[in-house]
Each structure stands twice: as C-alpha cells, then as structure tokens.
Amino acid sequence: MSLAVRGTDIHLPVIAVRGAHPGKTLLVSAGVHGDEYEGVQAIFDVIAALNPATMHGSLLAVPVANPPAFWNISRTSPLDDGNLARVFPGDPNGSPTQAIAYAFDQHLLGLADFYIDLHSAGVKWLMPTLIGYHEADQQAAPAAEAFGAPVIWKHPHIAPGRTVSAANDRRIPSLYAEARGSGRIHPDDLHVYRRGLHRLLTHLGITPGDLPRLPNPIRLTGDGNIDKGAAATQRGFLTPRVELLQSVNTGDLLGTLHDLWGREIERFLAPCPGVVVLIHACPLVHPGEPLFLLTERIA
Ligand SMILES: [Zn+2]
Structure with a gap:
C-alpha cells in the first residue's frame, strides 16, 4: 500500500x-x-x-x-x-x-x-x-x-x-x-x-x-549531530589522515584539503580528544560540508 x-x-x-x-x-x-x-x-x-x-x-x-x-x-x-x-x-x-x-x-x-x-x-x-x-x-x-x-x-x-x-x-x-x-x-x-x-x-x-x-x-x-562536524571553508580535494574509530588528541591532523594542483589549502585538526565517527569519504568537498566528527569512547 x-x-x-x-x-x-x-x-x-x-x-x-x-x-x-x-x-x-x-x-x-x-x-x-x-x-x-x-x-x-x-x-x-x-x-x-x-x-x-x-x-x-x-x-x-x-x-x-x-x-x-x-x-x-x-x-x-x-x-x-x-x-x-x-x-x-x-x-x-x-x-x-x-x-x-x-x-x-x-x-x-x-x-x-x-x-x-x-x-x-x-x-x-x-x-x-x-x-x-x-x-x-x-x-x-x-x-x-x-x-x-x-x-x-x-x-x-x-x-x-x-x-x-x-x-x-x-x-x-x-x-x-x-x-x-x-x-x-x-x-x-x-x-x-x-x-x-x-x-x-x-x-x-x-x-x-x-x-x-x-x-x-x-x-x-556524545553528540551525534553531523551538522556540527568540522567543515571546509572552501571547495577542494580532501585527503583524510585518520580512519574510522581511530582515537585522536586535541590538535591531531584529521585531514588536508588541496586545490586541483595538489597544493594544500586547508588543514583540519582535532578540536578535542575523541574517536572519529564520520569522515567525508568523497574527495570532492564543498564549503560548509561536514568533514569529520569526533565523539567520546566509553572505556
Ligand atoms: Zn541519513
């Protein structure tokens, strides 16, 4: 029906x-x-x-x-x-x-x-x-x-x-x-x-x-709101530097954004300690799209 x-x-x-x-x-x-x-x-x-x-x-x-x-x-x-x-x-x-x-x-x-x-x-x-x-x-x-x-x-x-x-x-x-x-x-x-x-x-x-x-x-x-994940400020080609469920500390490199000549134009660092629960897997990134999200692992 x-x-x-x-x-x-x-x-x-x-x-x-x-x-x-x-x-x-x-x-x-x-x-x-x-x-x-x-x-x-x-x-x-x-x-x-x-x-x-x-x-x-x-x-x-x-x-x-x-x-x-x-x-x-x-x-x-x-x-x-x-x-x-x-x-x-x-x-x-x-x-x-x-x-x-x-x-x-x-x-x-x-x-x-x-x-x-x-x-x-x-x-x-x-x-x-x-x-x-x-x-x-x-x-x-x-x-x-x-x-x-x-x-x-x-x-x-x-x-x-x-x-x-x-x-x-x-x-x-x-x-x-x-x-x-x-x-x-x-x-x-x-x-x-x-x-x-x-x-x-x-x-x-x-x-x-x-x-x-x-x-x-x-x-x-923790919060599961992907709208609040780290986002790019410009378009580019994303290279993630972390894997799903990887533990990171504040300041760890999550990924780098490149122009179409391969030059790095933006870096994304972990804003807090946590585990990676979301990665923008498609390399093409538009401004504003969530790229990475961290949450807390219960020991
Ligand atoms: Zn959905």
Missing part, C-alpha cells in the same frame, strides 16, 4: 506484515535520506523472511521515506533542497519535504509501539556500522543491546527535527542505525541490519526465538 502525501504527488511505500496474534507494532523506515541503501535492502529481506502465522504483533515498514531524494540519489530532496531528517514533525502546508514529514508523523509514527530509522553514511560520508539512541529513552537502551550492532552510540541529547525526535515527542521508544554507506551496500552491514531487525522483532515479542549473545560492542557517547 502507499501513503499519499497531501498537496504533492508523492506516495510513500508502506508495507504492513500483520501477525496472526495480537502484540506490539514495530515501525521501521529507511531512505529518509535518498542516498542510503542498506536499510532499504534489509527491510525487503526481513519482510520476505517473516511468517505472519507465528507473529504476535506487526511490522510496519517504509522502505523509502523520501522518494524524490531516492530517485535523485541525493541526501536532500531535489524539489525543495529539504533534509527530511531536519523538518519533523513537518507541516501539511509547507514544502514537499515538510509535507512528507507531516504525513509520516501523523499517519505512521502514531501507530508504532517502537520505531527504528535505518540510515547510513550516504554517498559522501563514511560512518561505523552502529545503533544509536537517546539516553533518556529507557526502552531504547535494552533494544539497542538486542539489535546487536558492532558499535552502540548513546546520545545525551537528540537534536529536534529528526524522525527519532518526533518519536520521542510522542513518547515512542526509538533507535536509529548508521552504516558505511558510500552509495553501496557492504554485505557485512546488510547482515548487521537484517540480523538487527530480526533480533529487535524478537526482543519486542513480535517474532518467536531467542537472542544469542553477540561479541561486546564498542560503546560511544
């Missing part, structure tokens, strides 16, 4: 798998940013594997939450340059991206007992494969453990405008996930997302099964 977004010709793809028995509803979305594909494939694969006869509750899925951005291979919408993860809870009379947020918030989010939003680093960035949650969301912490990503990121704050902040406003517990991105689907990331969704369904009592113990994850804490 699909959800028509009022005032636009956009239709959101919605897939409902209703179990034979009553229970909770897990809402899952992917493609909030149009260039993130791991979650889309994971949703397709998990839905194909479910057996409604044994389910207590439902899975409600929106595999591509921002179709205009998806068809444009872009993070933001080509219709209004809107970032769907910055405009929640949306506006029915606003731009197309605001209208999508409103439709999602009004017609889908309220149906959920638990919500998970599957992101990734998109075509330009690189991020560790991780599950993230808001520290104050008490049901999120055990659900994040159940999901079983190699990295767990606990945030003291969630900035407004996100799908997960809208869920928080509705008192619906939520998680989000990130993966390596780069416009491809790494098989290991797809495995983590698929396994994570199946484990989350089991954790919520929707599907039968047990949750085998997984290796201890790397634990991070």
